[in-house]
Amino acid sequence: MRLVADRIHYAYRPGRDVLSDVSLTLDEGRVLFVLGANGSGKTTLLDCLAGVRTPHTGRVTMDGTRLSELKPRNRAGRIGVVPQVHEPVFSYTVGEAVLMGRAPHLGLFSHPGKDDWAAVARALEAVGIAELRTRPYTQISGGERQLVLIARGLVQGAGCLLMDEPAAHLDPHHQHDILHVVRQLASEGYSFVVTSHHPNNALLYANGVVFLADGASIVAGPPDTAIDEGNLRAAYGMDFEIVRGVDGARAVIPRISPQPGAS
Amino acid sequence: MIPPRRATAAILLLIPPILFVAVLLIGRYSVRPDEVFRSLFGLKGSSEILRPLIVRVRLPRALAAACIGANLSVCGAAFQGLFRNPLVDSRILGVSSGAAFGAALALLVSGSAFAVQGSAFAFALLAVGLVVGIGGRFGSTPLVIVIGGILVSALFNALLGLIKHVADPLSHLPAITYWLLGGLGGIRWAILPPLLVISGVGLTFFLLVRWRLNLLTLADPEATALGVRIRPLRILVIAVGTVMVAASVATAGMIGWVGLVVPHVARAWVGPDHKRLIPASAAIGAATLLVLDTIARTALPSEIPLGILTGLIGVPAFFFLFFQFLRERGEAR
Numbered sequence: 001m002r003l004v005a006d007r008i009h010y011a012y013r014p015g016r017d018v019l020s021d022v023s024l025t026l027d028e029g030r031v032l033f034v035l036g037a038n039g040s041g042k043t044t045l046l047d048c049l050a051g052v053r054t055p056h057t058g059r060v061t062m063d064g065t066r067l068s069e070l071k072p073r074n075r076a077g078r079i080g081v082v083p084q085v086h087e088p089v090f091s092y093t094v095g096e097a098v099l100m101g102r103a104p105h106l107g108l109f110s111h112p113g114k115d116d117w118a119a120v121a122r123a124l125e126a127v128g129i130a131e132l133r134t135r136p137y138t139q140i141s142g143g144e145r146q147l148v149l150i151a152r153g154l155v156q157g158a159g160c161l162l163m164d165e166p167a168a169h170l171d172p173h174h175q176h177d178i179l180h181v182v183r184q185l186a187s188e189g190y191s192f193v194v195t196s197h198h199p200n201n202a203l204l205y206a207n208g209v210v211f212l213a214d215g216a217s218i219v220a221g222p223p224d225t226a227i228d229e230g231n232l233r234a235a236y237g238m239d240f241e242i243v244r245g246v247d248g249a250r251a252v253i254p255r256i257s258p259q260p261g262a263s
Numbered sequence: 264m265i266p267p268r269r270a271t272a273a274i275l276l277l278i279p280p281i282l283f284v285a286v287l288l289i290g291r292y293s294v295r296p297d298e299v300f301r302s303l304f305g306l307k308g309s310s311e312i313l314r315p316l317i318v319r320v321r322l323p324r325a326l327a328a329a330c331i332g333a334n335l336s337v338c339g340a341a342f343q344g345l346f347r348n349p350l351v352d353s354r355i356l357g358v359s360s361g362a363a364f365g366a367a368l369a370l371l372v373s374g375s376a377f378a379v380q381g382s383a384f385a386f387a388l389l390a391v392g393l394v395v396g397i398g399g400r401f402g403s404t405p406l407v408i409v410i411g412g413i414l415v416s417a418l419f420n421a422l423l424g425l426i427k428h429v430a431d432p433l434s435h436l437p438a439i440t441y442w443l444l445g446g447l448g449g450i451r452w453a454i455l456p457p458l459l460v461i462s463g464v465g466l467t468f469f470l471l472v473r474w475r476l477n478l479l480t481l482a483d484p485e486a487t488a489l490g491v492r493i494r495p496l497r498i499l500v501i502a503v504g505t506v507m508v509a510a511s512v513a514t515a516g517m518i519g520w521v522g523l524v525v526p527h528v529a530r531a532w533v534g535p536d537h538k539r540l541i542p543a544s545a546a547i548g549a550a551t552l553l554v555l556d557t558i559a560r561t562a563l564p565s566e567i568p569l570g571i572l573t574g575l576i577g578v579p580a581f582f583f584l585f586f587q588f589l590r591e592r593g594e595a596r
Contacts, residue, residue, distance in 0.1 A: 052487045076490025083485050089347045090480055090535035103478055104490035109471040111538060156489065 001028045001063065001159045001191060003049065003079070008058035010044055018044045019055070022217045024210050026160065026193055031186050033202035033223070034195045036212030037236050042195040045212065046162050049193060051075045062160075076104035080153030082163040085145045091136040094129070094148050095120055101152035116155070123151035127181050143174035150181065154190075161185075163194045167201060179205045199227055199240075199252040211235045227252065271533060275546040282550050283329060286557045287321050324450045328556040329549040330462035331447075331511040332521060336548025337469050338504040339522030340529065340540055344480045345500055346405045353508045353522030356412040356501065360419035361390025362512040367426045367439045374438065376454055380513045384457070387509035390415050395501060403494050404483065408501075445516035445570030447556050458514045465507035469541050476500070476537035517570045518552075520577025525551055527584045 003026040010019040019041045026032050034042050047053040048060055051067035060067045062078055070078075080101070088097075095117070102116045124130045127147040132140060137148060146166055153161045163182070167175040175198070182192055183205055196202060202209050202223050209226040211218045213235050219226050232240040232252065239255040287299050294313060300306070302314040303322070338353035346355065354360075365386025369378040394411040401407045430436040469476075478491045479500065486493045512518070529543040552569075555576065559567045 050488050052484050073490035081488035096536045111474045
């Protein structure tokens with residue numbers, strides 16, 4: 001499995017590139033974090049990697065084949081998307097929601113059967129929420145919904161999952177729960193692209209990091225070298241300091257000039 | 264809590280056929296069960312009066328009621344999912360406004376039952392064609408299609424007003440008014456075949472495609488990422504649903520509320536998964552209209568227009584359902 005974006009450009013309106021000249025490579029078992037400010041093009045990049053949008057120039061390939069040349073169902077069988085958690089209109093059960101991931105494997109007039117439900121059971125087991133199968137999706141927590149969406153990606157049969165800000169709206173503990181599952185699945189051979197607003201999560205969980213600034217990838221590399229003061233300033237337009245914990249783990253803290261009135 | 268599936272399925276499958284036979288017995292002229300079967304199958308002992316009554320009057324009427332109830336409810340359920348909006352009903356796309364205009368036009372010009380049915384059907388399709396055509400230029404998103412439906416409905420309502428304005432107040436206007444109130448009083452075998460064929464094909468389509476309707480309730484990019492070609496599927500569902508609703512409205516006039524309320528009842532009973540929701544909607548819809556039409560033709564010495572009955576029962580039913588919905592979300596006590 002190898003997902004490659006090669007110098008892609010994308011614009012919603014002519015002349016206004018949201019992505020310009022972005023490249024990245026995702027190999028099997030890797031977790032790649034995409035960091036960047038709001039509006040830097042992270043979600044658009046994810047759409048291009050998913051094949052939901054087609055870049056205007058450059059190409060996205062899966063094992064050498066352009067995504068635009070794959071049939072939608074074949075593409076969906078290899079690349080899954082884990083969207084941001086949202087409130088659904090209808091209260092499907094967790095099992096029914098995950099089962100929708102079988103769509104690429106079922107024809108227009110066919111219905112999911114025993115094998116499909118077995119895949120759902122395995123996926124729920126893999127993300128550790130087997131006991132939630134019959135609960136309404138509307139009545140579980142945000143962290144649990146994120147796991148449901150990961151499970152849906154697994155039953156899709158996709159080896160590569162694209163996650164849009166999985167840590168959004170979650171407390172540190174639940175962020176860890178999700179990203180721990182991501183690491184575990186990566187050790188089994190799945191690969192992930194994760195957009196994030198948390199450089200510290202990238203330091204803890206990523207094998208690779210891509211910084212986006214104004215739609216261009218400014219740097220890519222392993223987290224320990226890519227995440228430094230210079231790149232953080234370029235990406236977010238403010239100063240950061242990198243500190244080391246007693247066990248040698250690195251962490252990013254923002255440097256804020258003292259506000260008037262603050263003690 | 265969802266009750267055991269097999270029991271639910273059995274009840275839902277049994278209710279419509281039982282009601283269907285039951286309503287053949289009920290009427291101004293009551294009939295014993297054995298007489299119904301004798302008449303239906305032309306056995307010995309079927310009386311000269313009963314056979315025409317049951318075979319020519321009550322049977323086509325019951326068939327029409329069951330088909331129309333199922334059509335409106337199944338399309339209502341499918342459209343609520345497709346537009347991700349539980350307040351949508353089967354007439355959202357301007358079907359009924361188009362049909363009303365078409366029927367009124369035919370009543371003004373000719374008055375034959377075939378012309379009325381045909382014209383109502385044609386203009387219903389035209390109205391939805393306009394909506395989908397407009398929507399297609401702007402990406403066919405649910406919002407665009409809903410707004411297109413509102414605009415096209417308003418246009419045809421204005422045209423209907425124009426026809427009422429020029430219609431002869433002593434002959435044509437009452438005919439138009441009664442047609443708009445809806446009812447199955449005029450059903451004869453002769454005008455039934457289009458409805459039966461369309462219902463058969465349409466309901467089969469929805470039964471086959473029902474699991475995939477779940478995918479239409481997801482956000483567009485999400486469904487696309489799952490490998491679903493969402494626009495063709497959406498247009499296909501709208502097209503088949505529209506033809507079913509148009510055939511129903513063209514045969515029975517304006518019958519409101521069924522397509523809105525029945526899917527909610529079905530959802531409360533079997534859950535939102537379309538795999539169970541679609542058959543449940545069909546069964547409950549058919550049963551509802553069989554019962555309401557029987558009330559319409561037997562409760563008073565003269566027939567009560569069906570559209571009035573569905574409104575009288577549909578409004579409180581919806582009120583009740585809506586409060587339950589609010590209570591579940593903690594927004595009402």
